[in-house]
Amino acid sequence: MPSRRSLLAAAALAVLPIPALAQRVTRISVWRDPSCGCCSGWVAHLRAEGFAVDDQVVRSVAPVRRRLGTPADLLSCHAGEVEGFALEGHVPAAAIRHLLAERPVGVRGLAVPEMPVGSPGMEVPGQPADSYEVIAFGEAPHRPYMRFHGA
Numbered sequence: 001m002p003s004r005r006s007l008l009a010a011a012a013l014a015v016l017p018i019p020a021l022a023q024r025v026t027r028i029s030v031w032r033d034p035s036c037g038c039c040s041g042w043v044a045h046l047r048a049e050g051f052a053v054d055d056q057v058v059r060s061v062a063p064v065r066r067r068l069g070t071p072a073d074l075l076s077c078h079a080g081e082v083e084g085f086a087l088e089g090h091v092p093a094a095a096i097r098h099l100l101a102e103r104p105v106g107v108r109g110l111a112v113p114e115m116p117v118g119s120p121g122m123e124v125p126g127q128p129a130d131s132y133e134v135i136a137f138g139e140a141p142h143r144p145y146m147r148f149h150g151a
Contacts, residue, residue, distance in 0.1 A: 026100065028087070029054045031064045032078035039078040041121030042090050049093035051082075071137055074111035085109050086137075090119035095134040095146045108138035110145055118150050 028046055032039035034057045046053050058064070064079050068086035076089025085099060086109025095110055111134070115122050118129020129150035136145035 025050065025052045026082060027052045027054065028080050028082045028096070029056065030078060030080045031056050031058050031061050033058070033061060036077050038090070038115065038121045041123070042078065043121075045120035046093060046096075051093065051096075069108055070111065071142070074113045074135060074137060074142065076111065076113055076115060087111070089113060090115065090121050091134055092120050092146075092148060098146065099136075104136065106139040107136045107145075109136075111135045111137060119148070 028051050030039070030043055030046075030053055032043075032055070040055075043053050043055050061079050064081075065075065065088070068079060068081060068088075070079060070086050070088045074088055078089070080087035080091070082096060083100060085107070087096065088109065088111035090112045091110050092112075099107070099110055112119055112132060113135065116130040116132035117124050117127055119132060123129075129148075131150045132148055133144045134146040134148070135142050
């Protein structure tokens, strides 16, 4: 027979809202140009991977990039921020999860410079995916962080 304490604990859990029991969702803020279609593809990729995305369409992404400290030689078409880390370009969800789990000292963010075919949001039907690197930037010189292999 269940004890009074276990019955009270079960009753308390029953009245908790479902979000209190659910796993925490990671929020990503995204800033993008209104005329870019691939940026919305990247946002869709992040959402499909379980991230909560605050999608902000702005006239210019430049002020956000300055605030985030994104180096000019790594610029792409949109910017993002997750838990204090900058994101630039079509950074895959797998790289973002790895960054959040590892939290490497001296890394301020990740970038996928240019717009490699096959990166999230840059899929082109009938065209093989490019191999590309996700670059870490911050206090030290830029360095490869993860590599994604094309077809």
